[in-house]
Amino acid sequence: MFSKQTYINRRNQLRSQFKSGVLLFIGNDETGMNYEDNTYHFRQDSTFLYYFGLNKPGLYAIMDIESGNDYIFGDDLTIDSIVWMGSQPNISEMASTVGVEKTGTVSQFTDKINSYQKGTVHYLPPYRPEHHLKLMRYLGISPAESSLKVSIPFITAVGEQRNIKSEEEINEIEHAVSVTAEMHQAGMCYAKPGMTEAQVAAKVYEVALAAGGSISFPIIATINGQTLHNHYHGNTIKEGQLFLLDAGYETSMGYAGDMSSTFPVGKTFNEKQKEIYRIALAAHNGAIDMLKPGVHFRDVHIQVARVIFDGLKGMGFTKGNTEDAVANGAHALFFPCGTGHLMGLDVHDMENLGEQYVGYCGVPKSKQFGLKSLRLGRELKPNFVITIEPGIYFIPELIDLWQQNGTNKDFINFDRVNEYRNFGGIRNEEDLLITETGSRILGKPLAKSIEDVEAERAKAF
Amino acid sequence: MFSKQTYINRRNQLRSQFKSGVLLFIGNDETGMNYEDNTYHFRQDSTFLYYFGLNKPGLYAIMDIESGNDYIFGDDLTIDSIVWMGSQPNISEMASTVGVEKTGTVSQFTDKINSYQKGTVHYLPPYRPEHHLKLMRYLGISPAESSLKVSIPFITAVGEQRNIKSEEEINEIEHAVSVTAEMHQAGMCYAKPGMTEAQVAAKVYEVALAAGGSISFPIIATINGQTLHNHYHGNTIKEGQLFLLDAGYETSMGYAGDMSSTFPVGKTFNEKQKEIYRIALAAHNGAIDMLKPGVHFRDVHIQVARVIFDGLKGMGFTKGNTEDAVANGAHALFFPCGTGHLMGLDVHDMENLGEQYVGYCGVPKSKQFGLKSLRLGRELKPNFVITIEPGIYFIPELIDLWQQNGTNKDFINFDRVNEYRNFGGIRNEEDLLITETGSRILGKPLAKSIEDVEAERAKAF
Numbered sequence: 001m002f003s004k005q006t007y008i009n010r011r012n013q014l015r016s017q018f019k020s021g022v023l024l025f026i027g028n029d030e031t032g033m034n035y036e037d038n039t040y041h042f043r044q045d046s047t048f049l050y051y052f053g054l055n056k057p058g059l060y061a062i063m064d065i066e067s068g069n070d071y072i073f074g075d076d077l078t079i080d081s082i083v084w085m086g087s088q089p090n091i092s093e094m095a096s097t098v099g100v101e102k103t104g105t106v107s108q109f110t111d112k113i114n115s116y117q118k119g120t121v122h123y124l125p126p127y128r129p130e131h132h133l134k135l136m137r138y139l140g141i142s143p144a145e146s147s148l149k150v151s152i153p154f155i156t157a158v159g160e161q162r163n164i165k166s167e168e169e170i171n172e173i174e175h176a177v178s179v180t181a182e183m184h185q186a187g188m189c190y191a192k193p194g195m196t197e198a199q200v201a202a203k204v205y206e207v208a209l210a211a212g213g214s215i216s217f218p219i220i221a222t223i224n225g226q227t228l229h230n231h232y233h234g235n236t237i238k239e240g241q242l243f244l245l246d247a248g249y250e251t252s253m254g255y256a257g258d259m260s261s262t263f264p265v266g267k268t269f270n271e272k273q274k275e276i277y278r279i280a281l282a283a284h285n286g287a288i289d290m291l292k293p294g295v296h297f298r299d300v301h302i303q304v305a306r307v308i309f310d311g312l313k314g315m316g317f318t319k320g321n322t323e324d325a326v327a328n329g330a331h332a333l334f335f336p337c338g339t340g341h342l343m344g345l346d347v348h349d350m351e352n353l354g355e356q357y358v359g360y361c362g363v364p365k366s367k368q369f370g371l372k373s374l375r376l377g378r379e380l381k382p383n384f385v386i387t388i389e390p391g392i393y394f395i396p397e398l399i400d401l402w403q404q405n406g407t408n409k410d411f412i413n414f415d416r417v418n419e420y421r422n423f424g425g426i427r428n429e430e431d432l433l434i435t436e437t438g439s440r441i442l443g444k445p446l447a448k449s450i451e452d453v454e455a456e457r458a459k460a461f
Numbered sequence: 462m463f464s465k466q467t468y469i470n471r472r473n474q475l476r477s478q479f480k481s482g483v484l485l486f487i488g489n490d491e492t493g494m495n496y497e498d499n500t501y502h503f504r505q506d507s508t509f510l511y512y513f514g515l516n517k518p519g520l521y522a523i524m525d526i527e528s529g530n531d532y533i534f535g536d537d538l539t540i541d542s543i544v545w546m547g548s549q550p551n552i553s554e555m556a557s558t559v560g561v562e563k564t565g566t567v568s569q570f571t572d573k574i575n576s577y578q579k580g581t582v583h584y585l586p587p588y589r590p591e592h593h594l595k596l597m598r599y600l601g602i603s604p605a606e607s608s609l610k611v612s613i614p615f616i617t618a619v620g621e622q623r624n625i626k627s628e629e630e631i632n633e634i635e636h637a638v639s640v641t642a643e644m645h646q647a648g649m650c651y652a653k654p655g656m657t658e659a660q661v662a663a664k665v666y667e668v669a670l671a672a673g674g675s676i677s678f679p680i681i682a683t684i685n686g687q688t689l690h691n692h693y694h695g696n697t698i699k700e701g702q703l704f705l706l707d708a709g710y711e712t713s714m715g716y717a718g719d720m721s722s723t724f725p726v727g728k729t730f731n732e733k734q735k736e737i738y739r740i741a742l743a744a745h746n747g748a749i750d751m752l753k754p755g756v757h758f759r760d761v762h763i764q765v766a767r768v769i770f771d772g773l774k775g776m777g778f779t780k781g782n783t784e785d786a787v788a789n790g791a792h793a794l795f796f797p798c799g800t801g802h803l804m805g806l807d808v809h810d811m812e813n814l815g816e817q818y819v820g821y822c823g824v825p826k827s828k829q830f831g832l833k834s835l836r837l838g839r840e841l842k843p844n845f846v847i848t849i850e851p852g853i854y855f856i857p858e859l860i861d862l863w864q865q866n867g868t869n870k871d872f873i874n875f876d877r878v879n880e881y882r883n884f885g886g887i888r889n890e891e892d893l894l895i896t897e898t899g900s901r902i903l904g905k906p907l908a909k910s911i912e913d914v915e916a917e918r919a920k921a922f
Binding site: 029031032033034035036037038039040041043045046079082083084085086087127128129130132133136137143196198199201202203205206207208209210211212217218224227228229230231232233234252254336345346347348350351352395397398401 | 495504807
């Protein structure tokens with residue numbers, strides 16, 4: 001946890017954005033897997049963590065703007081629970097560590113929230129079923145309505161504040177990224193032909209847990225890197241295949257790291273793999289070179305699209321005028337996702353608040369295939385933390401769909417593409433801080449060039 | 462997954478317990494951690510798995526007793542999802558693998574469930590917030606009422622059926638237990654003074670993930686074994702301490718293993734530790750010796766209490782007549798939990814259905830401290846799978862509370878107990894099948910005697 005003053009300052013900054021009303025923060029509960037008491041690891045709501053710091057289930061907090069009072073509500077452990085779970089500080093002791101002097105039970109929270117006039121209570125978008133139940137119970141808002149009645153001013157104020165990382169946050173994130181790099185290095189120095197994907201994922205997971213935190217998102221560890229959200233780990237990996245690892249560490253305070261790496265299952269890349277890898281890496285490094293305050297991230301993404309399209313043109317996969325092709329989204333056959341996203345207490349920072357408000361300053365996102373998956377489309381500012389993660393993917397289902405529909409047929413040589421339909425996917429991903437004059441790659445360095453990756457791979461054999 | 466016929470047979474057996482009405486099975490959804498799309502690993506509802514086998518989120522199933530029809534409802538992937546998640550069989554293809562021919566979309570499920578008369582739809586106890594929301598949406602039952610209107614006949618029929626494990630289930634559970642033993646052995650051969658608890662837990666977790674499944678419950682890996690539900694892994698472990706590990710494997714089909722082991726952080730137990738360990742082990746082995754069909758598990762538990770009380774009497778911790786002491790629950794100062802529980806698709810099998818129905822045949826549980834934590838209090842039958850896990854714990858908060866209140870002061874030498882207040886806790890746990898004539902320990906053997914544990918520990922150094 002940061003110092004008491006950090007949380008006081010954060011709340012004061014938020015308070016200064018409002019003249020009246022009440023800000024409600026609903027902490028997360030434990031979540032049962034197959035019965036109530038067999039729980040997943042607890043994950044506090046990130047906005048609750050940011051302003052109130054307490055990493056415990058069952059809490060509520062209120063900022064009463066007019067009175068200037070902040071409250072934390074929750075029930076203390078019973079003696080029965082202490083026997084089972086050990087002694088723990090009570091709510092008022094915990095609250096005082098984050099500078100909150102007014103505390104109460106959940107029953108007192110009910111009284112307090114009922115004392116406010118309807119419509120004056122601001123709340124953030126619910127993203128768990130329990131949030132819907134609580135909004136119904138405490139604010140009388142039905143699940144059907146609870147996403148519609150969220151407070152845009154609250155979302156916007158939180159988004160603008162959390163987007164600018166403080167020095168102590170940057171240190172914490174840098175730690176997360178360094179452990180993330182260790183996770184990747186462990187995988188890179190461990191995977192060998194004949195193992196399952198699960199064995200590699202397990203080794204990567206071990207590094208995260210051993211460091212005292214957890215993973216910031218479910219590990220992707222796959223020979224099918226072209227499947228972007230792929231959490232299946234059942235395949236046996238073989239010489240000649242590419243292995244795509246996308247994994248990140250979450251510190252005990254909740255800050256995330258997020259990196260991707262791609263390496264050969266054998267000792268070395270083959271020539272086909274090297275050619276594609278070089279294009280992806282050129283796009284990656286080109287994107288990093290562009291990063292500085294004032295640059296619009298959409299422009300970074302478009303430049304990545306150009307580099308990928310041009311590189312693939314050199315190999316005969318694409319054709320025609322690059323500007324026209326990118327404007328038409330033809331690159332998205334190979335690069336259907338975004339170049340990067342905000343990162344902080346959430347690996348996709350504040351995705352729960354809505355990308356439109358946090359990543360797009362309220363401007364609607366493009367609906368074009370590819371561009372609609374770009375999570376960040378605004379001007380960069382100093383102290384933003386973002387990921388850079390261009391990739392090149394050969395997705396058989398998408399190739400077939402486009403070919404069948406003639407999508408972007410003026411820009412794609414489908415016959416040539418089909419020669420690579422089982423190629424897989426390649427992605428590198430790093431985490432960067434936007435500085436006053438440019439950017440800085442966070443965390444320990446991880447092998448990225450073909451030579452460096454192959455040097456790491458040699459250690460596995 | 463088991464064969465189609467297994468699921469058909471299971472449903473037919475369940476159907477035979479009802480003359481009319483509709484049985485509703487609500488499958489589990491994905492659960493977001495800090496935003497909707499950053500999910501915990503998916504865990505299907507166990508009863509859904511048992512009768513309908515499909516390990517996917519967002520499904521509903523219905524057994525219409527009068528028509529004899531079974532249905533599975535869920536939405537197929539869109540082409541967008543296929544691009545992100547790869548090709549997957551559609552609902553009707555998946556349903557046919559478990560012998561269900563009638564399928565539909567979630568919208569068709571809504572129509573179907575609305576077509577039944579109110580009150581004829583049986584449902585099982587909700588244990589996730591999403592279940593409450595769904596019961597409200599589909600059956601019009603408010604969250605306040607949804608736990609009250611559950612179907613006791615449905616609970617009872619499922620409980621009686623799932624309690625009797627088939628041969629193919631026993632094989633699957635035995636596999637879970639064998640991997641569980643490997644997890645423990647890995648921890649036992651790895652832990653060394655100077656490590657954190659998290660490093661040991663991470664190694665144990667790695668073994669589970671590498672085997673292609675997951676953990677069946679959050680790992681307990683602690684030098685504070687006396688804190689029974691302890692998931693804190695932040696301590697550095699030191700020579701002279703005891704390490705208590707309670708961890709289990711969950712197979713990809715959802716079946717659980719659950720074992721505990723206790724070993725010295727150094728190479729060997731000290732004399733104090735050996736003395737207590739021997740008492741706990743005698744209680745453990747004595748419990749196993751009693752297991753056979755017809756034996757009441759409450760009697761096994763009481764016998765364990767006697768052995769622990771007597772053993773501790775020999776060391777001067779307890780005094781007085783053992784029968785009177787156990788009747789008064791005096792043993793529970795050292796053994797406040799149960800001797801074992803049912804195990805199957807859930808590590809505490811069917812805890813979500815209510816222990817009173819599943820573990821107690823509908824008879825209310827004792828309210829005595831200690832006995833109230835016994836999850837199983839009924840006659841054993843062939844093909845039950847249970848755990849045996851007596852332990853001896855020195856819980857400072859509980860010692861202080863009893864001493865202060867004079868609880869069982871005729872049976873406890875508090876001065877002597879206080880000499881051991883920082884001793885920690887000891888537990889062994891194994892998983893057993895009740896056979897026709899007795900019982901059989903499931904899975905690969907794990908070091909349990911002092912000599913065997915010390916032999917394993919030597920490998921860590």
